[in-house]
Amino acid sequence: MPRSYFGKPFVTSVSLLVVACLDANPGNNESTDPASTGASTGGEAEASDGSTLDGIMTTTEEPESESSSETGTTTDEETTSTTSATTEMIPPGCGNGVIDEDEECDNGNANADDAACTKSCHDAFCGDGLQQELKEACDDGINDGAYGGCLADCSARAPYCGDGIVDVVEECDDDSAEFGCLKDECRYAKSCLELKKAWGPFAQTGEFQIRPLPDFNLAVHCDMDTDDGGYTFVKFGGGSLLVASEAETECASIGMQLLVPRTKAHLESAVAVAKDEMIVPKEGSAPAKATDYLRIFGVYPKTAGQSCVGEAPHKDSCPEWEASDGGSWWINETSLAADEPGTKNCAKCSMAYYWNNIGTELTAYEVVNDLGGGGESTHFMCDVGDKQGVE
Secondary structure, eight states, X not given: OOBOSOOOOOOOOOOOOOOOOOOOOTTOOOOOOOOOTTOOOOSSEEOTTSOEETTOOOOOOOOOOTTSOTTOOOOTTOEEEEOSSOEEEEOTTTTSSSOOTTOSOOOGGGOOTTSSBOTTSOBOOTTSSOOOTTTOSOOOSOOOOOTTSBOTTSSXXXXXXXXXXXOTTOSOOOSSSTTOBOTTTOSBOSSHHHHXXXXXXXXXXXXXXXXXXXXXXXXXXXXXXXXXXXXXXXXXXXXXXXXXXXXXXXXXXXXXXXXXXXXXHHHXXXXXXXXXXXXXXXXXXXXXXXXXXXXXXXXXXXXXXXXXTTSXXXXXXXXXXXXXXXXXXBSOSSOSOTTOSOSOOOTTOBEEEEEOTTSSSEEEEEEOOSSSOBSEEEEEEEEOTTOOSOO
């Protein structure tokens, strides 16, 4: 059965990272959990001025020794430990397994920033910006429950992109690329190239939904292999003959543009899509010949009456013609006619392209000036111009 261009409705998302400074709130009565075997058992932690903060272990920077330079170098007996929350001076004896006067704990080689006793010989606690293994699911040093952060008790992450729940700041939150939601961004893709970059090998050639226009879900065929992947295709079938400029208007109505082949491999991919009966047109019915989808492309002369007569139709050999978006374009490696592309073109007159009976080979192209219209077709293909060739 032909694939349909209709899928489940979706919404698109923006992921935000909340960055803030740690606010050590003395009024917070959250208890600490010093789980080290060699840690001291005092119920309160002393602040640097000798005062205590009820229930909260605080960490402060030891004063520099007199031998330290103004640039922050320390004596041979001191080193520093930098965490996401604070910069701690490591006491000289930290790591020897003995709790010295200037240490809160010391488990020797077991000291670690994900352990009960940190590398700077301080008791780990929720809010220190270090995630304690098996004790904390999350600790960003802020723990205010804001989007992308951690819950106040370090028991779990706050809502985030990738949790499978569409939060207020997100357009979507899916665990696969099928419905067009971008991994780690939680917004809808505008093209197959965006999906390819976001999902990598998890986005394979086939049908996807994208959102090239706001609140408009569109089923497209994505080629995730050719030229490193990311080409977007939509077949368009109508009942009226349209010249390229009119086809451009139809493609623009769905947030796309008339197909511009970028490379030889891209054109071959377009031929395969045109011939694939399982990929149905967005509107209308299939044409008499599959290659009718490839009768017109979004390539136009820069100046009426000027052309690259007898030259190969691609960007490098034919600078008198250009893609609709000014990017790369490729129709054929060599010239197929000594008098084409001709000079009877008008400013918006695209060429008409013809194929062999089995649709595998371009056999001819010609400049058409039918009252200023150019080549025309009842069928054509739309694409997205962000994929210009090999990425």
